[in-house]
Amino acid sequence: MTEKKVGIIGVGMTKFGEHWDMSYRDLVIGAGTKAIMDAGIEGKDINEIYVGSMSPGTLIGQEHIGALVADYVGLVGIGATRVEAACASGGLALRQAYLSVKSGRNDIVVAGGAEKMTDVPTPQAAVSLAGAGDEEWEAFNGATFPALYALMAQRHIYEYGTTLEQISEVSVKSHYNASLNPTAQFRFKVTLEQVMNSAPVAMPLRLLHCSPITDGAATIILASEEKTRELTDNPVWICASALSTDTLALHDRKSLSRTNAAVIAGRNAYAQAGITQEDIDFAEVHDCFSIAEIMAVEALGFCDFGEGGKITENGETGIDGRIPINTSGGLKAKGHPVGATGIAQAIEVALQLRGEAGERQVKDAEIGLTHNVGGSGATCAVHIFSR
Amino acid sequence: MTEKKVGIIGVGMTKFGEHWDMSYRDLVIGAGTKAIMDAGIEGKDINEIYVGSMSPGTLIGQEHIGALVADYVGLVGIGATRVEAACASGGLALRQAYLSVKSGRNDIVVAGGAEKMTDVPTPQAAVSLAGAGDEEWEAFNGATFPALYALMAQRHIYEYGTTLEQISEVSVKSHYNASLNPTAQFRFKVTLEQVMNSAPVAMPLRLLHCSPITDGAATIILASEEKTRELTDNPVWICASALSTDTLALHDRKSLSRTNAAVIAGRNAYAQAGITQEDIDFAEVHDCFSIAEIMAVEALGFCDFGEGGKITENGETGIDGRIPINTSGGLKAKGHPVGATGIAQAIEVALQLRGEAGERQVKDAEIGLTHNVGGSGATCAVHIFSR
Amino acid sequence: MTKGLASYWRKIPQRYNLIGTVCRKCNNKFFPPRDFCLECRRLGKIEEFKFSGNGEVYSYSVVHAPPEGFEYQKPYIIGIIKLDEGPMLTAQLTDCKPGDIEIGKKVKAVFRKIIECGSSGIIQYGYKFKPCN
């Protein structure tokens, strides 16, 4: 039986940022309408919806997000399912939508992601985000979410000699890339000095090592191979979708300097796509904190373990480098509306593969990868895309 | 291509009730271990996990439930996805697990559901549950969750002449059935008089028309046709899995006395299974309030619209009746740990089909159905099972 | 309550003055307001629309177990009101007793305090409906 391909026929997202004037529903409608227009289809062509959202219960007092989205985009009646895996909720929604088409059951399926984070005060949003880690044995004892990544950073520094300059170079690159991205939250550059002197959050991590609180929504429309060829001249194909888990709490892992779920998901994704890491031209990785990008490029095999800082410092991960990482600006500077992030990563890859990434276009982009992480690494979804 | 069947190879659940001494994790381990023992497999045989949970973020301060479950049942590394659709979260987890096996991708997949509701005071649990409806335009104005069902009940009474006695008979039957069910929360009978004189909640609905606040977890293990035949001599097959949606808010619907998502999901499920409602021998339906059971049996076609009260009063829905409904005791008396409910319904159906339902066994049970609803009806999942 | 105040402030025109929307293409009116016409979809032309506040009771219930912030009103009547212009909404019925209300009863919108949380000091206002004589 020949494997059927799954294509991307439409993408749409809101600008990421603080949208005081927009509700969760407004965000969802905004991104959804753009994606449907991009795909050139009618609402009635859509078979099913998957939505990724992390904490609408605590952030806006609303659960039952699948039905809400179907209702507000005018598709009452069709199946709608919310999936959640903390900051990887979007990536998991993409995966379920992909599997829905891949199974042959449906022709056109929507994967959306959204989070409305600024309706509550920042400390309350921080409490919500702490639910991504282990509430009973980490957060209870005062481990904030940045602190979990700081604990990983310390081990990475200790074991590999990674420097704070290297970690900070990730942020410098992210802000530079975001300055070229019209949908990014922070469209300004920062210097290494600014990053290294920014306010302390969880040492060694400072404010400019941390992704922000963001409102935003992102939508991607998937279709069967036949439908994709029928509907678009510039298709993007999903070649792999892999998911893996690790322990919920950091302290239960064998290593803090390697993210094992990412290693497994990456390996499985390469196998599914029938390629190796050498074939990846560029990637969007989950840099909720700058150290996370360094650990991601190592886990995905773009360099040896311990070399992530060096390849960043050397410029190998820049837009014109050997393996461009986070051309969108990443979570750090594009913004991180948690549930939307995994979808927005896929949108950046799709735009690059279509050659529509404007000033931040990667040359000859043929194969791209997304790496979406939940919590401190307990969930990792990896997807691979090609022209 | 011959359609491959999906079988149930193991089921397990905790007793439903107020488990002061057990955490969410304890509940999940309890149900999961029982299901694995029932299936007679090893943990390493499991390919993937889906978990339904409505509001762990507000009820226990914990999100990222998929990874938590994989970790605590000792399956770190495998894919784990939480799905949420309010009170239908369990049914949607079952559906995703079913689709995962059905697609041929996986051999053995776990569907779990859990909710820990008694760690917060009851009014706070009520606020969490209100997130199943429309937070901005229903809950804001004082519409509690029981009130939404009361608004439906009033229209049912007005349009069809349904009586409070008939609605109350649902509760009497549920408690009787639960008295025969060792895992039920309320194993005692109630009289019609007790129901009709119980404390007012949202008139015309009283306390004994309402399902309780419950802790509990339920797990079901699905397998491919080959694996099922290999692993069990008493298989139960899933013949259909259908999902539909309605508007999030009641006031946006054309009718309050009919649940349209259930009508659509039911119709699609019968078509998938190649049967009609006449072929269903018994069903577990979502009686979060007693009026909901009456509307469910109508939507599923077990009687005409407006006749649900009558067939209850006539005893047609009793264990020995024409179409036994909620032999488990239903949400009303078995208990309603929200995310676990959809899975627990499927477990009751599986036990009946295996002939293991003890004192509440339905004679000659060949085909059973589950009907799991989110919120006031904005999501409905229907599954059909056979021997 | 875990809800923020921002979602309340954002809807003040709607909650204080019953301002919904209308699609100028199909003339469907929406309250609660929608910025997306379910019928015309992308081709719809959505504008603001102020409702008259006249309607009738489509369904109602008397709430004896109120949520946080509504305790002081207990018991209160919650209704679904069918507005004269078409759409239905959920609101409290006020200035009346449970016995005064029946399905079909004519009502009109009034501006009232919706919620008062003693502990947090939050007070929020919006529409309720009262019987027309």
Added chain:
Amino acid sequence: MTKGLASYWRKIPQRYNLIGTVCRKCNNKFFPPRDFCLECRRLGKIEEFKFSGNGEVYSYSVVHAPPEGFEYQKPYIIGIIKLDEGPMLTAQLTDCKPGDIEIGKKVKAVFRKIIECGSSGIIQYGYKFKPCN
């Protein structure tokens, strides 16, 4: 905070006295306690086990942006401690300054106030670790 107190009360023996579990079949020790041996699975024999409270710093961070309830301790040091008996846990480091701590430093458990929420009056206790001399 949306968390209930019940989950705190349930874990008092663990939080006050570092009582975890051991699997008598494989001798693996668990803190935080697990009632399910990840290695032996259903065949495991789980019993309570009291840890000595001795260990060393595996990693640490200085928290300058504390969550609700931790403000008064700011800045504080959070660490991952490797207990002498094997497992690791997350805890605050106390009775020391950031400069006193390094990876590998020997520490021992002490009983302290973990969180104090001024608004709600909630105070919860548990383990922290302090340097051995």
